[in-house]
Amino acid sequence: MIKLVAGIVFTTYSVTAFAKTDVLLRTTLSAQDNTASFQQHGVSHQRFDGDGIHLSQAMLSTEHQLTNDWFIAGVLNAYSDGERRAGISQLYAKYRPLSASSIKPEVKIGMFYPSLSAENTDSGWLSPHFLTNSAINSWIGEELRTGGIEVSLRQNGRQVRSNWSWKVLGSIFKGNDTTGTLLSWRGFALHDRQSLLNDRVNFAPIPWVVNDSGLNAPAWTDPFREIDTRFGYYVGAHIAHKRNAELKYYYYDNNADPTQLDPDRIYAWHTRFHSLTLRYMANRDLTLFSQFLYGNTLMGNNIVNNDFVSAYAAVAYAFEQFTFAGRADWYQVIDRDDTMYDPNDSSGYALTLSARYDLSEHITVTGEWQTNKGKQDNLAFFQSQTTYTENLLQVALTLKF
Numbered sequence: 001m002i003k004l005v006a007g008i009v010f011t012t013y014s015v016t017a018f019a020k021t022d023v024l025l026r027t028t029l030s031a032q033d034n035t036a037s038f039q040q041h042g043v044s045h046q047r048f049d050g051d052g053i054h055l056s057q058a059m060l061s062t063e064h065q066l067t068n069d070w071f072i073a074g075v076l077n078a079y080s081d082g083e084r085r086a087g088i089s090q091l092y093a094k095y096r097p098l099s100a101s102s103i104k105p106e107v108k109i110g111m112f113y114p115s116l117s118a119e120n121t122d123s124g125w126l127s128p129h130f131l132t133n134s135a136i137n138s139w140i141g142e143e144l145r146t147g148g149i150e151v152s153l154r155q156n157g158r159q160v161r162s163n164w165s166w167k168v169l170g171s172i173f174k175g176n177d178t179t180g181t182l183l184s185w186r187g188f189a190l191h192d193r194q195s196l197l198n199d200r201v202n203f204a205p206i207p208w209v210v211n212d213s214g215l216n217a218p219a220w221t222d223p224f225r226e227i228d229t230r231f232g233y234y235v236g237a238h239i240a241h242k243r244n245a246e247l248k249y250y251y252y253d254n255n256a257d258p259t260q261l262d263p264d265r266i267y268a269w270h271t272r273f274h275s276l277t278l279r280y281m282a283n284r285d286l287t288l289f290s291q292f293l294y295g296n297t298l299m300g301n302n303i304v305n306n307d308f309v310s311a312y313a314a315v316a317y318a319f320e321q322f323t324f325a326g327r328a329d330w331y332q333v334i335d336r337d338d339t340m341y342d343p344n345d346s347s348g349y350a351l352t353l354s355a356r357y358d359l360s361e362h363i364t365v366t367g368e369w370q371t372n373k374g375k376q377d378n379l380a381f382f383q384s385q386t387t388y389t390e391n392l393l394q395v396a397l398t399l400k401f
Helices: 002-018 135-143 181-185 377-381
Strands: 019-032 052-065 070-078 086-095 103-112 146-155 164-174 232-241 245-253 269-281 286-299 304-319 322-335 346-358 363-376 387-400
Touching: 135 181, 135 286, 135 304, 135 322, 146 232, 181 286, 181 304, 363 377
Parallel strands: none
Antiparallel strands: 019 052, 019 387, 052 070, 070 086, 086 103, 103 146, 146 164, 164 232, 232 245, 245 269, 269 286, 286 304, 304 322, 322 346, 346 363, 363 387
16 A cells, blocks of 8 residues: 555656646544444445544546547546555546537547536545535445546537536446445445445345345445446536536436346346536635435346435535535435335435645645434344434545645
């Protein structure tokens, strides 16, 4: 791990002259309940186990301009937790031709995020305001990544003397066939760990899921696995007023065949959802942002059939060297199938408060407190109560170059 972090720093200084490159190192001191996290096949929805100091983020994000029209970009991440400690979270080429037309095309090819988040706007798909993401974007960071091509058209309002700008886009992709697994068998969680290429994400071993008499499936998922050879797709639209407000709508459908499974007994899950985000800058110091997500995931011949819904509202305020932020989350998974031994109903809410102090242009200290309360029916397999309350206090030192 030390060699990897040193390598990230060295690579940053090596390529800065030829590309736009950002590097971030974040060490976090966390205090929380001493309960095994889902990454250790536990029932906690938190990222880390108990108190301790962690390398929560080591990230290198770079974009190289190859020609006037072509760019290549990638993000390398490293963590002190998880099944895969270092690897790639994004890698893609972008074609953005110079054009005199007011409507300009763009093509992205590779592995990347759909631009549907209102909070993960910093380099490397990090949040500039919180140490932990919302329930929605924690899940997107875990289970959703485009491995394909996205084509878009956009118009900048300033070029046509209008207060309004817009963008429309569409994508086809492969490799998101297991999306929906974690929402169903673990439920929503709140953290900032992004799954890496060829990563695995664990969850508690629900008896009906892992036993021979049930599905005989593993207690983990490979988020970007291709199982049925079918293409998924999403479409989206952005509209912005000046630089003050932006509204985004996306519809996502991985188009997976839920009856297909691979040799590891990993099923494909047919998952689709609608996402609506709003971001409003009241002034240069005050930003409001919110997101709503509603969808469904289906596995097998109605073996698992769940609706899911989540929303958050957040505010960030900058004052001199300080940035204060708060976010309220609500989430729910609704079990629609009749599989008796696999209860998937869950619901909860969370409140997150964050304060950041910029010691310099490159060094910041952030304190964050979060409480997450909910009810999850499948916890009855592991403990006497199906309700949970998880409190998390974090203090992070971040270096950014």
